[in-house]
Amino acid sequence: MSNEHQIIEGDLFSDNRGTLSFVNAFSLQPIVRFYEIAHNDTTTIRAWQAHKKESKWFYCSRGAFRINLVKLDTFDNPSDDLEVFSFELNENKPQILYIPGGYANGFKAITDDAKLMVFSNFDLETSKQDDYRFETNKWINKW
Numbered sequence: 001m002s003n004e005h006q007i008i009e010g011d012l013f014s015d016n017r018g019t020l021s022f023v024n025a026f027s028l029q030p031i032v033r034f035y036e037i038a039h040n041d042t043t044t045i046r047a048w049q050a051h052k053k054e055s056k057w058f059y060c061s062r063g064a065f066r067i068n069l070v071k072l073d074t075f076d077n078p079s080d081d082l083e084v085f086s087f088e089l090n091e092n093k094p095q096i097l098y099i100p101g102g103y104a105n106g107f108k109a110i111t112d113d114a115k116l117m118v119f120s121n122f123d124l125e126t127s128k129q130d131d132y133r134f135e136t137n138k139w140i141n142k143w
């Protein structure tokens with residue numbers, strides 16, 4: 001798997017029955033766990049969580065989320081002036097955001113009732129041993 005983040009493009013198909021969202025190029029082969037995150041409002045910010053080894057794949061199944069990524073130079077006191085990569089994931093534009101190990105990620109809902117599906121290649125226990133946190137206002141002081 002690549003050590004660079006990547007957007008995997010999907011698409012929508014609509015007809016008189018309704019709409020089908022898909023991301024054909026997303027392989028579930030490495031996935032061992034998934035969970036879904038919903039925020040109580042559009043002000044809640046989950047940031048920053050980072051993993052050295054664990055990869056994550058984010059998919060917005062309802063509404064929209066703002067996702068910010070930083071590729072860390074080190075996990076021990078990372079530099080403050082690292083580049084922030086920013087993405088909007090939106091149910092109306094199916095995409096998967098691939099985040100390999102070595103990145104910090106943070107996000108917030110930008111619509112009410114938004115839902116973010118998270119796929120992981122680590123089980124929960126292994127993930128807990130690879131879980132690093134940084135202050136919310138590091139790298140971004142206005143979300």
Ligand SMILES: Cc1cn([C@H]2C[C@H](O)[C@@H](COP(=O)(O)OP(=O)(O)O[C@H]3O[C@@H](C)C(=O)[C@@H](O)[C@H]3O)O2)c(=O)[nH]c1=O
Nearest residue numbers: 033034035037046049050056105118123124127128131
């Ligand atoms: C993520 C997750 C949590 N849980 C449970 C464990 C715990 O009792 C409760 C809250 O989990 P956490 O304390 O890990 O939740 P949280 O502190 O929000 O941490 C999570 O934030 C998201 C953004 C991540 O990226 C995850 O890797 C994890 O760091 O939910 C599961 O059972 N399975 C899961 O896959």
